[in-house]
Amino acid sequence: MNENTCMGSVCAECSFRSSIFSILNDEQLDQLTINKTFNFAKKNEAIAKQGNPVKGAIFLRVGLAKLTRVNSVGREQIIGIATPNDFVGLLSIFSSKNYNYNIIAIEDCQYCCVDYTFVMDLINANSNFAMTLLEKISQVSDLMMGTRLNLEMRQLRGRVAFILSYLSKEIYKSAKFNLPISRREIAELVDMRVENVVRILSEFRRDNIIRIEGASIEIVEPEKLEWIKMHG
Amino acid sequence: MNENTCMGSVCAECSFRSSIFSILNDEQLDQLTINKTFNFAKKNEAIAKQGNPVKGAIFLRVGLAKLTRVNSVGREQIIGIATPNDFVGLLSIFSSKNYNYNIIAIEDCQYCCVDYTFVMDLINANSNFAMTLLEKISQVSDLMMGTRLNLEMRQLRGRVAFILSYLSKEIYKSAKFNLPISRREIAELVDMRVENVVRILSEFRRDNIIRIEGASIEIVEPEKLEWIKMHG
DNA sequence: TCAACGTATTGTTATTTATCAGTTTTGTTT
DNA sequence: AAACAAAACTGATAAATAACAATACGTTGA
Numbered sequence: 001m002n003e004n005t006c007m008g009s010v011c012a013e014c015s016f017r018s019s020i021f022s023i024l025n026d027e028q029l030d031q032l033t034i035n036k037t038f039n040f041a042k043k044n045e046a047i048a049k050q051g052n053p054v055k056g057a058i059f060l061r062v063g064l065a066k067l068t069r070v071n072s073v074g075r076e077q078i079i080g081i082a083t084p085n086d087f088v089g090l091l092s093i094f095s096s097k098n099y100n101y102n103i104i105a106i107e108d109c110q111y112c113c114v115d116y117t118f119v120m121d122l123i124n125a126n127s128n129f130a131m132t133l134l135e136k137i138s139q140v141s142d143l144m145m146g147t148r149l150n151l152e153m154r155q156l157r158g159r160v161a162f163i164l165s166y167l168s169k170e171i172y173k174s175a176k177f178n179l180p181i182s183r184r185e186i187a188e189l190v191d192m193r194v195e196n197v198v199r200i201l202s203e204f205r206r207d208n209i210i211r212i213e214g215a216s217i218e219i220v221e222p223e224k225l226e227w228i229k230m231h232g
Numbered sequence: 233m234n235e236n237t238c239m240g241s242v243c244a245e246c247s248f249r250s251s252i253f254s255i256l257n258d259e260q261l262d263q264l265t266i267n268k269t270f271n272f273a274k275k276n277e278a279i280a281k282q283g284n285p286v287k288g289a290i291f292l293r294v295g296l297a298k299l300t301r302v303n304s305v306g307r308e309q310i311i312g313i314a315t316p317n318d319f320v321g322l323l324s325i326f327s328s329k330n331y332n333y334n335i336i337a338i339e340d341c342q343y344c345c346v347d348y349t350f351v352m353d354l355i356n357a358n359s360n361f362a363m364t365l366l367e368k369i370s371q372v373s374d375l376m377m378g379t380r381l382n383l384e385m386r387q388l389r390g391r392v393a394f395i396l397s398y399l400s401k402e403i404y405k406s407a408k409f410n411l412p413i414s415r416r417e418i419a420e421l422v423d424m425r426v427e428n429v430v431r432i433l434s435e436f437r438r439d440n441i442i443r444i445e446g447a448s449i450e451i452v453e454p455e456k457l458e459w460i461k462m463h464g
Numbered sequence: 465t466c467a468a469c470g471t472a473t474t475g476t477t478a479t480t481t482a483t484c485a486g487t488t489t490t491g492t493t494t
Numbered sequence: 495a496a497a498c499a500a501a502a503c504t505g506a507t508a509a510a511t512a513a514c515a516a517t518a519c520g521t522t523g524a
Contacts, residue, residue, distance in 0.1 A: 071385045072462055079381065095370035100378070123363055130362035131355055137366065138327035141373035146332070148380050149311065152423050153303050155480070183502065191384050193482060198503055214490095230304055387510070415472065425512060430473055 009038060016061040016112075018087060020136055023128045035118035041065075041105040047088075048103040054093055056116045060086045063109030064171070064180050068188070069101040078189040080144055081106070083171055090137055093119065106180050151190055154232055159190040160200045161229035164210065168219050176218040241270055248293040248344075250319060252368055255360045267350035273297075273337040279320075280335040286325055288345045292318045295341030296403070296412050300420070301333040310421040312376055313338070315403055322369055325351065338412050383422055386464050391422040392432045393461035396442065400451050408450040 011017060012029040021032060036056075041047050047058060050069055060082050067079040067088065079101055082088040092099050093116065123130045147166075151159055163186060168175055183201070187194045204210045209225055211218040219225055243249060244261040253264060268288075273279050279290060282301055292314050299311040299320065311333055314320040324331050325348065355362045383391055395418060400407060415433070419426045436442045441457055443450040451457055 069381070071381070073385065073464075075385065077381060077385060079377075091370045091374055093370070094366045095374045100374065120363070123366070124359045127356045127359060127362060130359060130366070131352070134326045134355070134362070134366060134369065137369060137373075138323045138325070141369075141377070142323055142327045142332065145311075145373070145377060145380070148377070148384070149301070149309060150304070152380070152384060153305065153307065153309060182500095194501090195483085195503080196481065198501095202503075232305075414470095416470095426471085427473080427513085428511065430471095434473080 009033060011036065016059075016085070018059055018085065020087065020129070020132050023126065023132055024122070028122065028126070031118065032114065035115040036112045038112050039110070041109040041111065043105055043108055045105050045109075046102055047105060047109065047111060048099045050100060050102045051098050053098055054089070054096070054116060055113060057090060057093055057114045057119050058088050058103065059112045059114065060084055060088055061110040061112060063105055063107040063111075065109055065111075066104050066106050066181070066185070066189075067101050068104060076188050077191070078185060080147065081171070081189075087136065087140070090133075090140060094137075106185070154229075156190075156192050156196050157200055157203075157228055158230075158232040159192060160186070160197060160204070161225050163190055164204075164217070164219060165222075165225055165229050167217075168222075175220075175222065176216065178215045179217050241265060243268065248291075248317070250291055250317065252319065252361070252364050255358065255364055256354070260354065260358070263350065264346065267347040268344045270344050271342070273341040273343065275337055275340055277337050277341075278334055279337060279341065279343060280331045282332060282334045283330050285330055286321070286328070286348060288348045289322060289325055289351050290320050290335065291344045291346065292316055292320055293342040293344060295337055295339040295343075297341055297343075298336050298338050298413070298417070298421075299333050300336060308420050309423070310417060312379065313403070313421075319368065319372070322365075322372060326369075338417070386461075388422075388424050388428050389432055389435075389460055390462070390464040391424065392418070392429060392436070393457050395422055396436075396449070396451065397454075397457055397461050399449075400454075407452075407454065408448065410447045411449050 011021070011032040012026065021029070024032065039047075041063075047065060048054075062084055064084075065082045065088060067082060069077055069079060071077045082103070088103050088111075089099060089101075092101075123133065151162060154162060167177060167179070171177075171180075181189070183197045184194050186197045201210070201212065204225075205212050207224070209219070209221045209228075211220055243253070243264040244258065253261070256264065271279075273295075279297060280286075294316055296316075297314045297320060299314060301309055301311060303309045314335070320335050320343075321331060321333075324333075355365065383394060386394060399409060399411070403409075403412075413421070415429045416426050418429045433442070433444065436457075437444050439456070441451070441453045441460075443452055
């Protein structure tokens with residue numbers, strides 16, 4: 001049977017199950033099965049919308065999703081990219097009744113949504129679960145924060161190098177990959193103008209640091225890219 | 233007796249006690265008294281250092297402190313400012329064995345440090361405590377993240393307006409206050425150059441938006457400042 | 465009190481980035 | 495296949511920011 005299917009919706013048998021739930025006992029896993037929904041989102045479809053009430057914890061199984069928000073000037077800003085096995089919007093559950101950003105599929109996605117009150121029940125019933133959740137949340141926000149802080153101090157060339165490196169190392173774990181996002185989305189992600197994204201990508205290609213063929217990007221000289229990433 | 237003293241170190245009687253601990257029972261509060269230390273930090277003194285092991289949860293009672301880190305280019309970057317009643321470094325406790333930033337007093341500070349293992353014990357013993365902690369952590373990181381994201385999209389004038397407004401509204405709750413940080417620190421906080429901080433402050437003064445007398449700053453036209461903060 | 469140092473300030477210039485305008489390419493719909 | 499729209503790209507120019515240089519100011523310590 002296909003690894004990509006949710007096996008009869010039984011969480012205990014799920015190959016995607018988040019490490020957070022490794023702590024649960026059999027009974028709790030059965031409960032999880034009941035209290036979660038399994039969903040699909042087509043590319044560009046919203047998984048969650050800024051301002052909408054939080055229904056539960058969203059666990060991304062397959063596909064990439066972007067976290068975005070509309071800033072005060074009305075410009076779309078991408079906060080980060082969620083990858084398979086990520087709990088997205090974990091912070092929102094506890095800090096607010098509503099999502100404070102959008103979660104939008106940038107590839108076809110599969111995700112589970114674990115009911116809000118069930119999560120709360122688990123916290124009460126299982127202090128280990130609470131602890132694991134605390135760790136997870138802290139790590140995720142530390143990581144996000146670190147990424148944003150790193151981006152802030154770079155100039156454009158460094159930012160583009162940063163996300164190319166990020167996609168290659170963190171997301172695809174390969175020097176060659178299909179760029180999942182448009183130039184405009186890169187611009188929104190690192191807070192710059194589309195024209196400059198294009199220009200700098202062309203520059204990297206001209207300098208033989210990367211190779212571009214359609215949507216495919218290959219990082220030819222990772223060391224050079226790392227240098228630019230570090231030194232601007 | 234002075235509100236600023238730690239009354240015989242008995243947490244149950246402490247007027248500064250964090251809302252997090254409102255959930256504890258008397259016995260747990262007694263335990264808290266034993267498992268915390270009360271400390272002072274002079275201006276510019278480090279309360280915690282990047283890379284050092286996390287000893288516990290730091291609760292700021294009196295004074296302001298800055299959270300800083302050294303970025304990859306070796307430049308000091310200020311992540312945020314902690315105000316009285318803040319738990320600083322709450323994230324670090326759960327995400328890492330070491331602090332990933334410095335906590336440095338920008339005024340004379342008083343703070344309590346609650347032992348790491350005691351916090352863990354509390355989480356195990358009291359699921360309400362765990363829940364409150366989850367909420368607190370989420371709110372803090374949401375807030376921080378929001379602030380950084382807001383800063384990213386502004387240009388220099390907007391960023392300076394942003395922190396002036398922040399100091400006035402969030403920290404001093406007054407139109408007139410003594411600037412607690414130097415021009416260089418403002419620059420580090422909003423990621424710009426000292427010269428530009430100076431220039432823009434002078435510009436604001438020239439335009440009669442603010443008044444500067446030594447370290448004292450008065451916001452004369454809050455509406456104009458807000459406009460600049462929003463529209464760059 | 466002077467020397468030394470860090471901070472604040474101002475002016476000038478170089479560099480970086482945004483904006484505008486237009487063309488080409490690519491993908492989608494009919 | 496044609497028509498259209500969105501995305502990718504390129505060049506020219508304007509605006510914003512950084513970098514450099516020099517001076518003033520204030521504090522600290524000898």
